[in-house]
Amino acid sequence: MGSIPQEQWEQSYTDGIAFSPLGEDERKLLAEHAPAPVDGGRALEVGCGTGELAVHLAAAGYQVDAVDLAEAALERARAGHPGAAGVRWLRLDIEHDDPEPLGDERYDLVVFRLALAFIGDRARVLHALGRRLREGGTLLIITPLAATTPADRRHIAVDDREITALTSGWKDVQRYAAGDLAVLVLRGPCADTVAVERQHPPEGPAVTGALAVVTDASGRVLLGWSHRGMWELPGGKTNGPESFEAAAVRELAEETGLLAEENAATVLTMLADAVGGVPRLTAVVRIRRWSGTLGNPEADTFLRWEWHDLHGLGCLGPTFAPAAHALAAVWPGAVPDLPAVHSYPHSTPPPAVPGESPEAERRREAMVQAVIDGGWAPSAEVQAALRTVPRHRFIPEADLADAYRHDLAVVTRRDEHSRATSSVSAVWLQANMIENARLRPGSRVLEVGAGGYNAALIAGMVGPGGRVVTVDLDPYVVNRTRRFTAEVGADTVVAVHGDGALGAPAALVPRGGFDAVIVTYNAWTIAPAWREQLADGGVLVVPLEIHGYTRAIAFRREGAVLRAMAWTYCGFIRDAGALRRAVPEAVLADGGLRLRFDDGEPGDTAGIDEALRGPRHEVATGVTMGADVYFGSLQLYAATTLPGFCRLAADQDPEDGATGITKGQEVPAILGEASLAYLIYVQIRDGDRPEDKEWEWFVHAFGEQGPRLAEQLTETVRAWDRQVRADDNGKHTDPALTVHPADTPGELPAAGRVLEKGPCRLVFRWPDRTGQDSPA
Numbered sequence: 001m002g003s004i005p006q007e008q009w010e011q012s013y014t015d016g017i018a019f020s021p022l023g024e025d026e027r028k029l030l031a032e033h034a035p036a037p038v039d040g041g042r043a044l045e046v047g048c049g050t051g052e053l054a055v056h057l058a059a060a061g062y063q064v065d066a067v068d069l070a071e072a073a074l075e076r077a078r079a080g081h082p083g084a085a086g087v088r089w090l091r092l093d094i095e096h097d098d099p100e101p102l103g104d105e106r107y108d109l110v111v112f113r114l115a116l117a118f119i120g121d122r123a124r125v126l127h128a129l130g131r132r133l134r135e136g137g138t139l140l141i142i143t144p145l146a147a148t149t150p151a152d153r154r155h156i157a158v159d160d161r162e163i164t165a166l167t168s169g170w171k172d173v174q175r176y177a178a179g180d181l182a183v184l185v186l187r188g189p190c191a192d193t194v195a196v197e198r199q200h201p202p203e204g205p206a207v208t209g210a211l212a213v214v215t216d217a218s219g220r221v222l223l224g225w226s227h228r229g230m231w232e233l234p235g236g237k238t239n240g241p242e243s244f245e246a247a248a249v250r251e252l253a254e255e256t257g258l259l260a261e262e263n264a265a266t267v268l269t270m271l272a273d274a275v276g277g278v279p280r281l282t283a284v285v286r287i288r289r290w291s292g293t294l295g296n297p298e299a300d301t302f303l304r305w306e307w308h309d310l311h312g313l314g315c316l317g318p319t320f321a322p323a324a325h326a327l328a329a330v331w332p333g334a335v336p337d338l339p340a341v342h343s344y345p346h347s348t349p350p351p352a353v354p355g356e357s358p359e360a361e362r363r364r365e366a367m368v369q370a371v372i373d374g375g376w377a378p379s380a381e382v383q384a385a386l387r388t389v390p391r392h393r394f395i396p397e398a399d400l401a402d403a404y405r406h407d408l409a410v411v412t413r414r415d416e417h418s419r420a421t422s423s424v425s426a427v428w429l430q431a432n433m434i435e436n437a438r439l440r441p442g443s444r445v446l447e448v449g450a451g452g453y454n455a456a457l458i459a460g461m462v463g464p465g466g467r468v469v470t471v472d473l474d475p476y477v478v479n480r481t482r483r484f485t486a487e488v489g490a491d492t493v494v495a496v497h498g499d500g501a502l503g504a505p506a507a508l509v510p511r512g513g514f515d516a517v518i519v520t521y522n523a524w525t526i527a528p529a530w531r532e533q534l535a536d537g538g539v540l541v542v543p544l545e546i547h548g549y550t551r552a553i554a555f556r557r558e559g560a561v562l563r564a565m566a567w568t569y570c571g572f573i574r575d576a577g578a579l580r581r582a583v584p585e586a587v588l589a590d591g592g593l594r595l596r597f598d599d600g601e602p603g604d605t606a607g608i609d610e611a612l613r614g615p616r617h618e619v620a621t622g623v624t625m626g627a628d629v630y631f632g633s634l635q636l637y638a639a640t641t642l643p644g645f646c647r648l649a650a651d652q653d654p655e656d657g658a659t660g661i662t663k664g665q666e667v668p669a670i671l672g673e674a675s676l677a678y679l680i681y682v683q684i685r686d687g688d689r690p691e692d693k694e695w696e697w698f699v700h701a702f703g704e705q706g707p708r709l710a711e712q713l714t715e716t717v718r719a720w721d722r723q724v725r726a727d728d729n730g731k732h733t734d735p736a737l738t739v740h741p742a743d744t745p746g747e748l749p750a751a752g753r754v755l756e757k758g759p760c761r762l763v764f765r766w767p768d769r770t771g772q773d774s775p776a
Contacts, residue, residue, distance in 0.1 A: 013072035025178035036061030041108035047115025051077030058086035069093040130189025141184040165225040168317025190315035211235035212248040219355035220307035230318040244283035257295035266350035272342040310396035332480040334396035352489030363404035385460035394453035436554035448500030449520035452484040503529030525757040547639035548598035564737035592652035607674025611703035627690035675703025723768035
């Protein structure tokens with residue numbers, strides 16, 4: 001904890017020093033504002049000391065984690081409360097240690113009693129613990145007040161200015177008195193950051209200044225709470241002919257006591273606005289090395305300085321407008337929903353700036369192990385890249401738990417309708433696609449669709465002798481990629497603004513072509529540029545939509561032909577470039593149903609509404625499956641072998657229509673003349689264990705041709721069951737697939753089911769269990 005060394009705490013508890021007992025006023029406030037949920041709850045007490053409050057909370061119905069940095073305190077607590085039911089005693093420095101002992105389960109209540117003043121980074125710690133609260137949970141602070149504390153003990157107290165700083169960024173703040181103590185009840189730990197100055201376009205001569213952006217060994221950024229009532233970066237006006245770098249270094253020393261050399265400072269961008277009618281030009285200066293001890297030399301200007309987690313910057317409360325924009329310039333996305341500002345990025349990227357916490361390292365190792373255990377990263381080279389690249393530094397808006405989930409894609413950009421337009425994909429899928437790209441040291445790689453993390457992984461694979469060109473339509477995403485790859489030192493990555501469907505700019509295409517092209521969005525078709533810029537024998541990995549079903553397919557280029565080598569079930573954000581395709585739809589049942597024609601021309605739906613009002617024909621296929629069984633190959637098999645294939649989507653509850661399809665679900669379907677058949681699965685056996693559950697595939701049909709269509713679809717399911725579905729070892733059969741230019745003259749070199757997709761032609765051949773190819 002902040003102001004007293006751990007050794008002194010240990011000695012105090014060893015010496016048996018007494019501490020203030022829990023007062024009756026405190027007990028009443030706890031009962032009123034933090035009662036345990038009816039079915040019990042979880043509580044965390046920080047700085048539990050000799051354990052009185054922890055035992056009181058346990059008696060009130062909580063399961064309590066009682067933590068203290070002093071082992072001597074915990075020894076006294078255990079001795080004083082032997083066999084205390086419902087209390088887990090943990091040695092943990094909540095400010096500096098990896099919080100692994102707490103786990104990831106959330107709390108209903110977090111309590112600081114007479115401990116807050118000993119925390120250094122108070123706002124950061126409170127917000128971090130706030131993110132551990134369940135919805136509606138409470139963080140409760142009991143603290144002495146400076147106004148009622150003797151002068152020689154005011155180091156254990158806080159004043160009203162401190163309370164304002166501590167509670168900024170919380171949605172619900174209540175304050176009570178318990179004798180001479182203040183009790184703060186906080187809920188909702190993430191109010192929006194507010195830039196307090198209105199922005200204006202610059203006109204005429206400007207006041208110039210610099211803001212210093214520094215991070216500590218854990219990658220946290222330094223901010224100060226000023227007496228103006230807001231968070232600010234170190235910085236101020238330039239003096240005479242002083243450079244922006246020199247001004248930032250000087251202001252850092254004057255305001256915080258930290259020392260840096262001018263050659264360790266780099267201007268990242270210039271911000272231009274105006275305040276009070278005076279134009280203002282502010283340099284954002286990234287400082288990568290510093291020394292000294294953090295202090296507060298200008299106490300008349302700042303109350304305190306603290307190190308803050310990047311994922312907490314959007315929750316701090318009032319922030320000086322240029323500081324908020326400077327933070328967003330260094331870490332795009334870390335401070336959301338800022339008003340626009342005039343920004344002029346510097347052309348020279350700074351060297352890498354290291355820094356991460358032990359928690360980040362631990363979570364990354366757990367993520368890597370989960371990817372390895374899943375079989376998605378069998379090679380030592382991919383595993384090494386995953387262990388080396390700090391994923392959390394590419395998604396500063398996500399906390400560490402989410403940043404290092406192996407199965408979570410983190411959305412980083414949305415449009416005006418809140419639709420996702422960019423994300424950092426799930427790491428298991430990124431690892432799998434990189435494995436399938438067969439990269440090696442020195443490889444030259446084109447990534448289509450930027451973001452930063454995937455490019456950095458690729459850069460780690462190809463090494464300093466390789467090169468990664470990443471292209472994206474969105475200038476914001478390109479800037480974000482440049483910033484984050486520079487921060488982590490992935491200097492072989494070149495981020496370019498453009499439509500990835502057109503490939504890389506000609507000047508960046510290596511002689512002989514790229515060794516690999518990796519596409520990171522759902523593509524309806526394969527752009528000719530990807531094949532043309534790919535070296536013969538090189539690998540293209542693309543999430544390709546096939547009748548609406550997406551598979552990340554690895555192709556090897558063989559002259560003008562692309563031959564599929566590996567398939568992975570996946571889903572990405574859809575293409576927004578020149579080769580995007582809007583999916584034709586036919587609306588049925590007064591908007592309750594939609595027929596989607598993802599490939600080919602829309603079918604004739606005349607008479608379908610009337611057919612849906614008639615009887616439903618049902619056929620049991622006899623094909624069953626258990627829990628956790630992959631059946632994606634059935635969808636793909638049906639889509640590539642059945643004429644008239646489409647997908648039927650339900651926007652209504654099953655009881656509101658005749659189809660029985662779950663609302664929000666899309667099912668395989670085929671269309672006939674005023675008739676329709678589709679495929680669903682129905683649970684036929686239930687049980688407490690997954691292995692006790694079973695489902696069967698059924699075909700439903702409507703219209704005069706319904707029985708014939710149902711038989712056709714049923715036979716397709718049975719053929720899939722005989723020839724394609726997973727065997728006893730869990731292996732399923734993928735089709736042989738070749739991709740040819742749409743203008744290929746003459747007959748295709750191999751017979752098969754053909755799917756025309758704009759500039760290219762796909763040819764599918766499904767093998768059966770005997771190993772004989774079959775086009776259908």
